[in-house]
Amino acid sequence: MLMKLLGLIICMYLPILLYSQKENPEWQRLKLRADTTQNSLEAKKLYQQLIEKVIEFKNQEKQVYEKGLHQAEMQKKLILIGFVLAGLSILFVVFLIIRNTRQKDLLIEKQSIIEEQNQELQAQTEELRQQQEEIVAQRDDIAQKNQLLTEKNRLIQESIQVASYIQKMIFEKNSLLKNVFKDFAVLSFPKDTVSGDFYWVNKINHTTILAMIDCMGHGVPAAFISLIIHMLLKEIVFIKQHIQPDIILEKLNDELTHIIQPNNDLQFNISADISLCAINKTLGNDFQVNFSGARRPLLYSLNNEILRFKGSRHSVSSQHIWEDEYENEVIELPAKTRIFMFSDGIIDQNNFEGKKFSEQKLIETLQQNASLDLQEQVKRLEDSFIKHKGNMPQRDDILFLAIEL
Numbered sequence: 001m002l003m004k005l006l007g008l009i010i011c012m013y014l015p016i017l018l019y020s021q022k023e024n025p026e027w028q029r030l031k032l033r034a035d036t037t038q039n040s041l042e043a044k045k046l047y048q049q050l051i052e053k054v055i056e057f058k059n060q061e062k063q064v065y066e067k068g069l070h071q072a073e074m075q076k077k078l079i080l081i082g083f084v085l086a087g088l089s090i091l092f093v094v095f096l097i098i099r100n101t102r103q104k105d106l107l108i109e110k111q112s113i114i115e116e117q118n119q120e121l122q123a124q125t126e127e128l129r130q131q132q133e134e135i136v137a138q139r140d141d142i143a144q145k146n147q148l149l150t151e152k153n154r155l156i157q158e159s160i161q162v163a164s165y166i167q168k169m170i171f172e173k174n175s176l177l178k179n180v181f182k183d184f185a186v187l188s189f190p191k192d193t194v195s196g197d198f199y200w201v202n203k204i205n206h207t208t209i210l211a212m213i214d215c216m217g218h219g220v221p222a223a224f225i226s227l228i229i230h231m232l233l234k235e236i237v238f239i240k241q242h243i244q245p246d247i248i249l250e251k252l253n254d255e256l257t258h259i260i261q262p263n264n265d266l267q268f269n270i271s272a273d274i275s276l277c278a279i280n281k282t283l284g285n286d287f288q289v290n291f292s293g294a295r296r297p298l299l300y301s302l303n304n305e306i307l308r309f310k311g312s313r314h315s316v317s318s319q320h321i322w323e324d325e326y327e328n329e330v331i332e333l334p335a336k337t338r339i340f341m342f343s344d345g346i347i348d349q350n351n352f353e354g355k356k357f358s359e360q361k362l363i364e365t366l367q368q369n370a371s372l373d374l375q376e377q378v379k380r381l382e383d384s385f386i387k388h389k390g391n392m393p394q395r396d397d398i399l400f401l402a403i404e405l
Helices: 002-020 025-036 040-171 174-180 219-239 245-259 344-348 359-368 374-389
Strands: 183-189 197-204 207-215 271-281 287-294 298-302 305-309 329-333 338-342 398-404
Touching: 040 219, 174 183, 174 197, 183 374, 197 219, 197 398, 207 219, 207 338, 207 398, 219 245, 245 271, 245 287, 287 298, 298 329, 298 359, 305 359, 338 344, 344 359, 344 398, 359 374, 374 398
Parallel strands: none
Antiparallel strands: 183 398, 197 207, 207 271, 271 287, 287 329, 298 305, 298 338, 338 398
């Protein structure tokens, strides 16, 4: 019964297998032998071998199919990866193309900017070249003008030096001071080569006229004014024979107003501050001193004390005829009395703090050294002034005159 069932199954299943494997001769031989044998055991064995062959084939076929399916899956993945890589490659190539195009555009733009800058630089270079040529021309012109100015300055300085020499010959009367007074000392510090401050001393009969004149300004203009006043003083004293100090100042003021005539084109004033005294020796060997001042005082020492004559409040001037007269002071002084006259340059000199030397300090310095001889007393004053001035520039001409009767 079992054999019949097995044979039936084989008979039903084998045709399907055999149909699918018509070209397999080994299967055909086994099936033929199984169909023709009379021995059921042998037939069973043959059918069993045939089934095993079929099953083995199917397993192999399955493996092949699965391997093919796996290969197909792998190929599919590789194709997908290939497409992805191809897409990425295309994107990368597109990116490179876009980037190169952008870089090319930027390069073209930069080249355009560089060309513009080069053109601008060339224009600036040309402008600089032209400016350099102008500078060279200006430099040569300036050098030529400097040479001319140097030569002119040399000639001017030589002229001023000669003027200074002439001024000293005319003004300085040290020999007369030495002959008239027991002792004298002079401090003279012109701000420039020539000065507007000078002293004037002359003797007419038995009267000695001594004056300290501070002309307006300094330098060459003040020096010219000093020559005018020097000439007028000689005329007033020696020609017109005026020896009283206040009269001399009035006549000097009048002469200036006549010499300098104002006009519409030029308004120029000549003025000077003057301290002037007339000194006569009395019978008792004392000295009578007449003093008049035009905005300048006179200092004198008496019993080692410094005293002061104030003087009038106005200068001698070419533009003013004063209503009030110059005041005249008269005093009798003993021998060895010291008289001091000075321009305002010494008292107006400031130090680094802006503080003036001042008339008060000048008097204090003279007072402190009154017991010394005249030369040493004036030297101490000079030292004090130089210390006060320090490195500050000199503001004006400076003249200080001291005599001992």
